[in-house]
Amino acid sequence: MIGFRKHPLLLRFALWICLPLAVAGWFGYSQLRASLPQTGGDVAVRGLKAKVSIARDDNGVPYVRAASDMDAYFALGYLHAQDRLWQLEVARRLAQGRLSEVLGRKALPEDVWMRTLDLYGSARSAWPALSEPARASLQAYADGINAYLGEKRTLPPEFLLLGVEPQPWHPIDSLAWFKVFSLNQSDSMRTEANRYVARKYLPASQWALLERDYPADAPVTVDALPAMQDIAQMGMRLEDELGLGGKYVGSNAWAVSGKHTADGSPLLANDPHMGLQMPSLWYVADLSAPGFHASGMSVVGLPNIVFGRNGRIAWGGTNMMADTQDLYVLDTDPERPNHYKADGQWQALDVRQEEIQVKNDFPAALRKPLDPVRIQVRRSTLGPVISDALRSVDQPVALRWPGLDPGDTSYEGIFRLAYAGNWQEFNAALAVIVAPAINVVYADADNNIGYAGAGRIPRRGAGDGTLPVPAADPRYAWQGYVPFAEMPRVLNPASGFVVSANNKVAGENYPHFISRDWAPPARAERITAMIQGAIRGPGKLRVEDVEKMQGDVKDLEAGELKDYLLGLLPASAAASAPVRQLKAWDGSMARDQAAAAVFSLWLKNLKQRMLLDRFKDAGDNVVQLEVLRGYVAGVTPLQIKRMLMSGEREWCGGDAGAQRCAELADASLHDALKELDKWQGDESRWQWGELHQATFQHLPFSDVNLLDRVFGRRIPSPGSENSVDVAASRYKPMKGFEQTFGAVFRQVMSLAPGEGRHRYMNSTGQSGNPLSRHFDDMLEPFNRVEFFALRAPVATPAGAAGGDVLTLTPSAPVQGARQ
Structure with missing residues (x-):
């Protein structure tokens, strides 16, 4: 204390400022620690039919053992709420167009856009079209989330910092979030708008070199430059702010026949490429019940293993890059602006009013509440008038996209995949998918491999979706969709392997137009070359060889x-x-190059x-x-x-x-x-890695100084847009090349007799809570292209997964949002 006697002001500062701050910080941290999930012991929950055991391994990956598949879906909802509650909140608000209620005016453009698309209304129309089991899975998942909310546990830090209270989850919330997921894979309207704007400023000969599949002397059908600029800019905003859409949304997937593998069984690899975010969109899980088993990658907000395996088959997907969105320029009546010409006749636009609540700027509690923002949303028979969301009122433009069709059964297809046991059942599941248009690679325990395209591809009367067209001209109307029986597919190709990397999926003799916007063939060529090299070598392909292929960075x-x-x-x-x-x-494109x-x-x-x-x-x-x-x-x-x-x-x-x-x-x-x-x-x-950093953004705290260090992550990264280990980046003068897109998970699956092998790695961690050790514990291993093993159900009875075991027991009927 001698030093303090000489400096009494320092003592007072320590006692009255530093000590209270330290105590408050310790107390706050202790309170927030209570937001971490309970991973052991017994918990009585509402809505469960029978006891469920959840064993977590050392990486926080849950192994769910239930008495029925519906209880397994319930448990996955409970787990998603435990580990990713803020992510669920953001997903629902984004799909509903309600981010402004918690993020303020900066999120208003996204809310107006989503209200205009009306994904939530489209999701409501999908519910009656689903089978009873599919609806039951959505309800069970919602019940699981709501059971966790009903426990009234301490909320994750984002809720405290923003003053938000989560509401019960509804099954339609999952369907609406699946619409957002589909929209993320369907970005041809932005490509169309970008192409239109560039076309205006390039001589025909130069245009032909950049867009060589489009005739240099082809006329621009309509003049809609302001609207196209606004649509393209909104696409950029969605990519920058939310990681949605973009040129590089894609994936790699390939399957190799057992005749080329060391254990004589098929191998399947998959790594989707999306916007990097914190936490990852994906969540690793292993679900098991009598007669049911599915393991792999779930999407937070959905009850399914979207890409993974069951006891009989494995499947992985890539973006087909299909042109499934068309922009129609409406010819409106000057005297009646809510009427447009279609098929030679004037038709009335459907008009509705939307009200958006907007949170005031910080400190919102000390400011007068803002008045709600009221917008008019118009819809044509083609689809929503998206230009209204961008205030491009002089040139109304409508969006046509199968994902907005009523009665969308896409969720049904994703749900059925987990139950498919052979090639026929696999195709039957894909047949009902509407959007997104995807490539799905297949392998089964009978040593079959294959590929099938899914999703609705429009059949156009005129044009090919390259540029916007006039709605008044009936030649540009869609003539239905490509029949599923005529979609690209192959079973057991002579080569003994199949590769999908967003490359062109069918040859010149294929009778239907799919796209002009394929990814460059470099990734597919590199994967093919590596597989061929392994096949021709002295040994046969092993799981470890495929893992190395996923990490290849040669451009x-x-x-x-x-x-x-x-x-x-x-x-x-x-x-x-x-x-x-x-x-x-x-x-x-290695880090040290x-x-x-x-x-x-x-x-x-x-x-x-x-x-x-x-x-x-x-x-x-x-x-x-x-x-x-x-x-x-x-x-x-x-x-x-x-x-x-x-x-x-x-x-x-x-x-x-x-x-x-x-x-x-x-x-x-x-x-x-x-x-x-x-x-x-x-x-x-x-070094490339010092100039090239992968940036994992958190919504909304990546934009807040100091908090960005807590919730976001940056790491030197390898790769490029054309390497198998994809890394799409943009140059920023003060930051270098900032990678915002890339692989978001990797998995390699062997269908050897018994349970085979299932290897995986998520891009961040299982938890969305920065106080958890599982918030970013996979970040470095993923960057190094390392893998963990999902263990077979027989190897993971209660307590054997290497971590804690939580037992959920039924207590009473669920009290929450039900359809």
């Missing part, structure tokens, strides 16, 4: 463009260390000089430039190579043609080297 397109660019450089550049590294580089960092900045600067500078001159407003910048970011390395090889002198800004392009390549490389020097200093320290 075939980068390597191809790199070779061409090096050929453009002057001889004087060949002696520099970076150029020597590039010459020796094989396209690996200096050449990967050099190439990525080189490509970024080349795009700037060849495209962005051109669009900067053409654009006449901020929104337009933002949309064009997003379009350029999606231009692939092979598109750049085509541009440089074309001899089109305008790309390089002069009459000198190839000479000018060579000068641009050289100048862009110098720009890249200067930036790397600024970022990482001496060449010996250059």
Whole structure:
């Protein structure tokens, strides 16, 4: 205390400021610790039919052992509420268009957009179309969530910080969230809008190189630039703020026949690619009951194992990249703005009013409540007038998408997959899926492998969905959907394997149009090459070999463009260390690769000089430039190579043609080297991982200083848009390449006799609570492409999973939201 006697002010500060803060902090932390789930002991819950045992392993993964499948779904709802309650809250509010009630005015554009789409109304219409077992699963899941809410336990930190009280979960909430999930996989309207805006500013010859599947001289059917800009900008906002949609939403999935594997049984691998978020959208679970077993990845908000395996089959999915959304420009009556022309006749728009409650800015409790925001929502026979949500009232645009059709049975298909025992039952489940359009890879215990496409693909009378079309012209009306019997599929191909990586799914002889927006073939080619290499080798394919394939970071397109660019450089550049590294580089986007960092900045600067500078001159407003910048970011390395090889002198800004392009390549490389020097200093320290960081965003606290460090995560990451281990990123001047899309889980499944092997890794952790050790305990292992094992049911009786065991026992009928 001698030091304090000399400094009485310091003593007072410690006693009156620091000590109370420390005590308050300790008390707050202790209280919040109570929000962590109970994982052991007995709990009596309402709505359960019989006792359920939940054994968690060391990674927090639950093994549910129930007396019936419906009790297993109940338990999964209870578990999702235990571990991901805030995520459930966000999911429901997003689907309903009610984020503004808790996040304030900044979430209003998203709410207006969702109210306009009316996903919740569409979900209500889906309920009667479902079978009784499918509805029962949704109800059981909701009962499980509500049973946990009924215990009135301490809520996770987000609820305390935002002053939110969760409401009972309703089965329709799950169906509406599945609509959001489907919308995330169906982004062709944004692609259409981006393409339209870029088309306005490129000469026909240059357009043909970038969009070579679309005729250069094809007319733009309608003039709707303001509306298309707004639609494209909303797509960017949904991607930036919520991680929804985007060019890189996709997946890898492949299956290999037992004739090529070490144990003689099929192997199936799957890794979906979506927006990175904290926590992951996915939740690992193993559900078992007499006559029922499903293990793998569940989506928080749904009662199902969406991708995984049961006792007989395994399945994994990828985005088909199908063009299932069309934008129709409405011809409205100037005298009656709520009437539009269709099929040669004037029709009335359906009009309804929506009221959105908006929380005031912080501190909301000390401010006068804001008046509700009232909006008018219009709907045509084609679909919602989405331009109203963007205030593009001068040019009404409607969205047509199968996911908004009444009586959607997509959930039925996902539900049935867990019960399928063979190829026929698998296809019967897929047949009722409406949206999203997906590729599903298959393997079974009888050593069959296959692939089948699912979802409704429109049959168009005219046009192909590439650009917006006039609603008044009956030629552009949809003529129904591609029959499921005519969807792409294959069973037991002669090659002994099947690969799906968002690449083109059918050849030129296929009779139906699916898309022009396939992912570049690089990932599919690389996976195919690795499988073929393993098959031709001395040994046979093992689970461990497939795991390594999922972590492959070689970018075939980068390597191809790199070779061409090096050929453009002057001889004087060949002696520099970076150029020597590039010459020796094989396209690996590993974290420690200096050449990967050099190439990525080189490509970024080349795009700037060849495209962005051109669009900067053409654009006449901020929104337009933002949309064009997003379009350029999606231009692939092979598109750049085509541009440089074309001899089109305008790309390089002069009459000198190839000479000018060579000068641009050289100048862009110098720009890249200067930036790397600024970022990482001496060449010996250059690494792709230091320039390229995976960013896992939390809604809403990633935007709040200090809290972003608690709830969000950043980690150096490998990969690129075209590597098997996908990493889609955007360059930000103060942050480098920020990866916001990538693999969100990985699993490899063997269908060996008995239970085989099931290996997995989630991208973050099982918990959504930052106070839990399972909040981010999978983050580093996932980044290193490591795997954990899901154990077979016979190996996990109560207490044998390596962790705690929680027993749920029935107490009384459920009291909560019921359909």
